[in-house]
Amino acid sequence: MxxxxxxxxxxxxxxxxxxxxxxxxxxxxxxxxxxxxxxxxxxxxxxxxxxxxxxxxxxxxxxxxxxxxxxxxxxRPAPTPRWSARYPEPLTNQGFLGEVADEIEALNGRPTTSDRCWEAIRRYQSDPAEDNRLRIREAYLAIPAHRRVFVLGDMDRQDIPLRQLVTDIGEPVGGDGPVATEQMHSEVLEYFNAGAQGAQRERERRDVLYADDPVQACAAAITLHERLNPPVEPPEHLDLGVLRNEFPAPFTYAGQTYPTIIHGYWASAVAARSDHDRIRDAATVREAHEAGGRCTLRPDWATARTAAMADLLRAKFTQHPERAEILLSTADARISYTGVSESPFWTDRGPHEGRNWVGRLLELVRAELLQPRE
Incomplete structure (x- = not known):
């Protein structure tokens, strides 16, 4: 399914x-x-x-x-021979019930039947005793039948090594295959050990290639929600809301002073100087935004806007140390910048829409603010 x-x-x-x-x-x-x-x-x-x-x-x-x-x-004709079949068994009601139970376990972060089978395999690798082999058989048979061929993630052999290992010595594998022997079980153990060694080598390789990734988990993600009625003057008590583009934080950029990032962004976007000045001097964020949206924009704005937004944010936070401290207080958290007033290019609107570029640029400016301190 x-x-x-x-x-x-x-x-x-x-x-x-x-x-x-x-x-x-x-x-x-x-x-x-x-x-x-x-x-x-x-x-x-x-x-x-x-x-x-x-x-x-x-x-x-x-x-x-x-x-x-x-x-x-x-x-569908029965496979011949059955022991080496390379496709899933048919989906049955009982198998689907097991699949649903596995999905519930996975949603809760608990081991699924496939996870428990792998736990049994690793136990057998460390101690290839008979009782550990039988634990593998029990765990393997607990996997919904139509999912067993996928448990090893081996496109070439599917679950054939497991079918061989869970068969008692002297019995035919799958009922119609070769007779299981100690040599067969030893070869399967070598197969698992070789896979574990390959996985270890890959982990070591990734540790080298991704050595710049943080060792500890990042701070919890932060969501900056849009406020439909932002204050015109800076509030007395500052909170994470000051990271929003619509919050007042007068700053100077390219020789001009803007009340908010919105004013600076749209004033920088327009082609005519007269439109720039009108947007810069707009009484509210909404007026600045709507005025800019009605003007003729610079022909290169679609490609230049990301760099312009980064420069505006740098100016805002380098000229307002108290706001910079609030940005730095977010540590290494992912910043989700939501809203519907600004373009989906700038905002986070879930997994299917929104590129969250303001959130990304805030994380970039945060890193730049931290760099000189170190």
Missing amino acids: VWKRPTYRLVDGERVGGVWCHVWVKGHSGYYVDDLFVYADGLLSCGEAFDLHGLRQRLGSGKIALRDPERPVPE
């Missing part, structure tokens, strides 16, 4: 993360496609709310189906 993300629902003001996929739902005149939502707290929703047990009942009764029941499924 193809799962799509992210989604969420609110419970007492708290976000509960989720994922969703398409299923077939039985209606009055036949089956139709609908969305099945799965949330971290175990609640499922498809027209109505239920839990994993409710999904089992609906799958059993045919109220929810994994494919269109009104369309015949073409029969």
Whole structure:
């Protein structure tokens, strides 16, 4: 099943993360496609709310189906031999229930059946005793059958090494394959060890290539929300709101003084000097913005605007140390600059819209402010 993300629902003001996929739902005149939502707290929703047990009942009764029941499924010949099959087993109701349970575990940051299988593999690598091999078999068989071929992430061999290892010595692999031997189990252990060594080499290589990345996690992200009625004069008590472009912070740039970044940006954008002066002297942020939007802009503005915004922000924060201290107080947090008044180029509007360039430039200016202090 193809799962799509992210989604969420609110419970007492708290976000509960989720994922969703398409299923077939039985209606009055036949089956139709609908969305099945799965949330971290175990609640499922498809027209109505239920839990994993409710999904089992609906799958059993045919109220929810994994494919269109009104369309015949073409029969696929059984693989020959079965032990070396290189494609997933068919999706079943039981397998889908296991898949949903895994999604709930993943949403909560807990190990899935695949994760637990890998834990058993690593335990066997450190101690290849028989009881640890049996733990691998138990963990492997707990993975939904249609997902087992993907557990090792090996496009060439799929899960064949696991099929070999979980087969007892003297028994045919998969029921129709070669007889499992101690040599076969040893070769599978070598396969896992070689993979672990390769992964370790890759981690060491990345540590060298990405040595400039922070060792500790970054500070929590900060969101700067737009305020529809910003003050005309600087407020007495300063907070993160002063990082916004519409907040008053008179500064000088290129020989001109502007009340806000908005005034400076739009005055710099227009082609005519008379328009520049009119925007610079506008009484409010809104007047400056709308006046600039109605004027003829410089022909190169689309490509020059990012550098111009960076220069304006530098001027603002280097000329206002108290505002610079507030920007520096955000440490290394990602800055999300939201809003609808400024272009999506400048603002953060979620995963599908908005490039958040003001947020990025604030992070750049923050780093530049820190550089001389070191």
